Amino acid sequence: MGILPGFVGPASTLRSPNVNDEELINWMVSAAPSGTPKAPVWLCPTPGYHPFLALGQGPVRGVFEQDGVAFAVGGGNLYKVLSRQIARGIAISPAIRTDTRPTTFATFNKATGHQLIFPSGNLLYLYDYVSDTLVNVPLDWPVTMVDFIDGRFLGLEALTNKFHWSDLENGLSWPSLNFAQLVQSSDNIVALKAIHGQIWLWGTKTTVVWDDVGGLQVFAPIPGSLMQQGCAAAFSVQVIDNAPFWLGSNEFGAGKVYRGQGVGAVPIVVSTSAVDYDISKAHDLSGCVAFTYEQEEHAFYVLYIPGRPWHWAYDVTTREWHKRARWDPVAMQWTPDLPWVHMYAFGKHLVGARNSDVLYEMSVNFGSNRVVV
């Protein structure tokens, strides 16, 4: 009896199943690189989900942890997430203008600053750790994404090619001249992320990297950093394995997953034909959301694609793709997996549900799910 070639392998269902109809759902290819294993690769179960807490409002649009303090935005509320599985609302908080998108966080919590900012509904909100107060920061430009670099908070202005920065360590102060406009390309900026001390700016067709140059100019583009690959979904941009990953778009098309190779280097496509084919079935790529995490020897980029019945997960370690989904035994069909945002807090992988207010613990030790409606 011989080995069945390729039985341990990735999801690789092509347009023509007669060519390849390999499927891999809730299993992932795991490598056994060292020693003398029975087999070089094997199929390892993907994690399950058990409730960690319910926020009270959903969906869980963003989660963030730093230095032992964790937060979550659920619907139109900011919550402190406590290790004893309690979500505590903020003592003084305005009504948060909500939207259906995930959010991003940036913080500076030291003797000065002690601030956390996040955008919601194109408005900027700031939480003060000391006064336990949340305020709406008045801006005359709509903000969609934030980050922090070199003592300054960054804000991305919606539907433009501008980004802004705050005064040093003060998310309440955004001088009107503290902004920059892309000049190397004309497409709008879709996403902004501080990576390795530099600002990556993804447009709809191109990507460019800026750096802190000091002086009055503060930030300036790095010469030669322009890449002819843009981003199809703002919240598909995530960092793992010291590199950015995103769902790309350019003037020729969209729907491949890219990995950044460095400033100015041509990004490489990591998605396979099967992944690209499945993404092509989605009607609107802008709503795709990704999260990343590490588990044992693996590092994952997990992509939620609205309209598709599963998440696609890329194992950066093995460079193989698999699907994650829940089986609906009544409808007899696959439905997308629960999470779309992730944080590592209190020694656990906590993921926020995209369709409820529940924060789940994600673990490969869970042999089954417990899903709260």
Next chain:
Amino acid sequence: MPVPPNTTPATAIAITSLPFSATITAADFNLAPASGSVSTCFTPRHTVWYVYTAPVGSTAIGMTVSDTSGNAGFSGWIGPTSAPVQIPQACGFVGGAMMINTTPGTPLYLALDGATATVTADVTFDVIAAPNAPTPAGSLLVTHDVPGFPTAILDATNGDVLRILGLPACEIGDVVPSGVLCLLGEPESPTWNANLASAITLYDTNLNLIATNTSLLIANQSSVSPMRSDGNATFYILCRLNSPSVTPGVLKTISSAGAPGATTWTLPVDSALAVGMAPSRDGTICYYSQNTGGHGIVHAYDLIGLAPLADLVDLGASTTVGRDILILATDDILVPYNSGGSAFVKRFNPAGALQATYNFGTNSGTARYAVDPDGISLWGMSFPSSGVSRYRHVLIADGSTLVTFDEFNWEPGRTNHGLTFGASASCPLIVLPEATALAGTLIVTKVTDPVMPSRTFAFDASETLTPVYFELQHGDEQTFEDVPAGDGYSITERAAEGWETTYNVSNGGTHDNITIGAGEIVTVTVTNTVPYEAIVRLRRSPHVNAEKIRLICRRFEIDLQQGLGTIAGVTGIPALADPTIMLRVSRDGGNTWGDEIQMHAGAIGEYAARTFATNLGQGRDFVFEVSVSDPSAAWALVNAYANFQKGTS
């Protein structure tokens, strides 16, 4: 049942259900004292220990002991712990009985031991549940003054115990026409102490606590102070000072709602020794005390004019008077007293002229009485120094006796198991003006697993409960008080998508037909559990073909982590069982599929199990698809093997 000798608290015999009965032989009692004997009344003897834990929601129990010879000497102790406190009344009772207030859920230890040098007869020891029957208007409330003993309500026609209550011990009490009951509490100390201030407790017609006042009385204005209602809604308390005894008494009031009155009166010096008191409707107060000559005198005092009035009655020398003198609607004065070993009540007109004498029996002791609501008859009790108490219902009009009974029956038909209520000789009898409803309490508690405080669950209650709709979150409670005893109550949670709902009714009922007994606290715990959802895992293999040559698949086998069994969690799948792995085979390149074939990964410990299927047909383009849903750590798939036989075309 035979009782093993030499029991101790640690080896106490468990009473698991009531009624309970056991015979303890004289020989057992006469054994040498064993470790654990607690007797202090008599020469330490062998002790037989029992322990009973009353169910949550239950009330007092009764313990009766009888013997056939009539001279069995034994004593009993009760207590809430393994080191019970001896209750004097439990010591040396002979052929009698006692009632015990139980704390539901807390073990109650009962100890019996020989109380004489030699016990001569076997002893029957019974523990029976307290009755809890309806108590119509006119029922007789018998108070008591011994902490730990219950209060009883008697059937006025035959003395049967209708209901047992856990009201506090009291020395004096009264009721107003609206049905509000006021008790002046006995100082709660190991031994009675007249110098302690005591609590005033007020109860509604259902004998639920309305209010407690612990500040109106001060030390030395103790529970022996006379107290009476004025027939309206105010209770008067003559704070008879115990020390120094010459200090005038102070009259205070408290409303039936528990509000202390604004006015107090300082009465003449002789009020300091008053043992009986009664307010009248014309602004006067009568009180009884003995003068220096030993005469019992009923004094009067003008509460409005703030001046003593002429004495009303001189009972003469050598009369011992009870505390509860009474002013009738006619302003006649009722005074109980003891003379010549018999208990009497004398009735005087307002001018102090004797109108009638009612004899309550030849037992020695002081008569106690209570006036019926219509004011035409009175109850009396003569309490003996030994023997039985005697209750007698007498018409004031002509002194005729309506009914007499000695003690009362613990259970109808068990006349040989009489029951006493402790040292109630000095305590009042109270005729209840209204029927007490038999009510219980229903508590609905919400639990979610896992804890999800933000989830709200909606409930419907049966129409006889208020509210009929309510919402709870994890940790919340909904309490229904004063629920009439009965059955047919229901608590139903509205369907909560994604949650499994289970009910636990504390008394064993079902959530859609809950039975609530009088005084019973029934808790319905509604637990919502997030069910475990199977994770379905699926792997479909690449195509297997051989240049379109027909293949015959003899065997397909998977190498995985056999012998780990299943993980508990998913409903219907036991732990450590043999996990199932499903196989489908397509012989036409994945276009059509055969039926599912079950393979197994091995129950716990079956590490050498083989996961395979055989004779999987023939085709030119095989695709294998395996899927699992059982929760298991077995799903580490290393490889798959297949045995194909090549055809000829």
